[in-house]
Amino acid sequence: MPMVRMVEYDNAGPEVKAVYDDIMATRKSNWVNNFWKTLASHPPTLRRIWAGVKEVMSPGRLDPLTKEMIYVAVSATNNCEYCIHSHIASARAKGMTDEMLGELLAVAGMANQTNRLANGYQVPVDAQFKPPA
């Protein structure tokens, strides 16, 4: 149960409705997921976060599937149950198989492991890895 009342389309004011319409048009879908219905309890956050997600996740130098997989790796690291579900679903819709998910989580898990070994031992950065001034 969310900490605020979710806003359904039919009860939404015009500012919220406009965002919902843009979400559905952008995604070519006919429903809005709970994340946005919850953010709608604070319309400026709904508008700002949607505009940001729309911009960041659109195709660029990285393709949309790669972006979804990065999103999953971060969400697994932070343990966001909602985000793990929603972004694995999005990645599957874009072609991610069980095997690709396996590799993705294997890399994320390994990074979480070696991050702590590097920190715990306080490994100094090699000169070769430092960017040129």
Place this chain on the structure above:
Amino acid sequence: MPMVRMVEYDNAGPEVKAVYDDIMATRKSNWVNNFWKTLASHPPTLRRIWAGVKEVMSPGRLDPLTKEMIYVAVSATNNCEYCIHSHIASARAKGMTDEMLGELLAVAGMANQTNRLANGYQVPVDAQFKPPA
């Protein structure tokens, strides 16, 4: 300064030397970075972690650059200075440009933001995102 003495090639025992040789052969390079020289203070960890990294980071369903970028996203999330440096360097060597790095960190940053909005509001997972039983 690391919390243990790093092991240089010339002072290494045969088990450590064998790992160093495999690292250089696999990477077609002629040096070993500080992470491995630090882990060599505990040879079983050196051997196990290297075998794991070698397996996980080799080409599979995901290409090596995508894997490096996932590694960078997790390392930035966890704030591992060493890993951020070493994996950005590896990703650049595999073709990552400033623009790709910009998109990668934009996605990682956005995920870190929405992870907390989803958690803070305790957004319930949509039935549509649940995997079939």
Place this chain on the structure above:
Amino acid sequence: MPMVRMVEYDNAGPEVKAVYDDIMATRKSNWVNNFWKTLASHPPTLRRIWAGVKEVMSPGRLDPLTKEMIYVAVSATNNCEYCIHSHIASARAKGMTDEMLGELLAVAGMANQTNRLANGYQVPVDAQFKPPA
């Protein structure tokens, strides 16, 4: 289901009962929430943590509502479901509205985002931000 048996008032020994009584007196309430009933499985922890929370959350240079909102921001960052619920409830009891919660989570989310951009890019601290020696 908690990992230990919770201690109900009627089954509590005198040390635990004294803490429960102080919790209810301090909060002018007639019940004790599950967090304390769980900590009561280890009485020294119950006593120490309650004394700490009581001291830290009492009015000082920061008012109690500001303190609750800081607690919520940290709990959302760490994804503590229990703490998100209990401290949002406390903040609401002290006057936090949906709009204030929206702003609070917007700031916490933004901080989580820019923390990773600053770390991922390894932005050097400006001399102007360094405290005087």
Place this chain on the structure above:
Amino acid sequence: MPMVRMVEYDNAGPEVKAVYDDIMATRKSNWVNNFWKTLASHPPTLRRIWAGVKEVMSPGRLDPLTKEMIYVAVSATNNCEYCIHSHIASARAKGMTDEMLGELLAVAGMANQTNRLANGYQVPVDAQFKPPA
């Protein structure tokens, strides 16, 4: 040393210069800090993040100092050295004293502690803390 070349005002293109000008105008200052000069390596991120920070940190139901203190609490939790410095500096400029910083970090530290006790014991959420359906 940042992972990309920082963009100084005199070398910036018009899109970046416009953001820098808005940062200085908004803050009534005559310099731009390293965070923005680093983000300028990816102009869409510079523009988007600045617009977001400007909106989120402006006065609303929460006053600007409260917002800065929430930012500090999250940054200390995530251990972002840059953000700790920059947001403590901003909070001090808005009136935060050593004593207020002491209370703020005391609350943030306590939340980090009890978050792990609640999680480690898997304390169940009390019915009283659940939001009404």
Place this chain on the structure above:
Amino acid sequence: MPMVRMVEYDNAGPEVKAVYDDIMATRKSNWVNNFWKTLASHPPTLRRIWAGVKEVMSPGRLDPLTKEMIYVAVSATNNCEYCIHSHIASARAKGMTDEMLGELLAVAGMANQTNRLANGYQVPVDAQFKPPA
């Protein structure tokens, strides 16, 4: 519900069955827990992670109970519900009492608190704590 279909013993291929057999033989048990049945959706991960856990958790300079308690402390810090349950169960099977769990979580909680005080205040490392060069 896991994000992939779990693999039961009777439906497993020979590579997965061999790992399951080794898990049960090593643990002198007659069942395999859900973690491994989920990893079996990606057999290389199942094999690699099991080999690693088997090696790392076997008796060494640290005894198995100490290792389980370290595992619990990390899992509580990261809020991994599954791992908290499975490693507390393992630690109890090796002799951990409620009182030992209380002390363990008290230390883990305290560390999470002082970590943020040290970071938030940016306390400089004392020369006495630096390892000799």
Place this chain on the structure above:
Amino acid sequence: MPMVRMVEYDNAGPEVKAVYDDIMATRKSNWVNNFWKTLASHPPTLRRIWAGVKEVMSPGRLDPLTKEMIYVAVSATNNCEYCIHSHIASARAKGMTDEMLGELLAVAGMANQTNRLANGYQVPVDAQFKPPA
């Protein structure tokens, strides 16, 4: 450089001096480390945190070395540079060797890895791991 001025013994007021004296007496040492000199900028925090650390880290059902190792595992997970240094130094003073540190960080690293695999796959808790009601 810390975010506040550290308080040296000779400049300390009586409340702070009393804590410093107790730290040195308890540890049978003749100096106070920077952590406490920084907390002394907010005397109530100094007093409360020292009392808590003294209680939690004293011998109980767990011996002091085990407690220090748990502290190190959490500090490596959270990447607290100060705490990694100070608690590794304390653990070494209590007998921790390089080999024990190697095992400790191997367990902490593995836990950080499997925490993310369990979360990323959303592995359901086995009935066998659930505590009895």
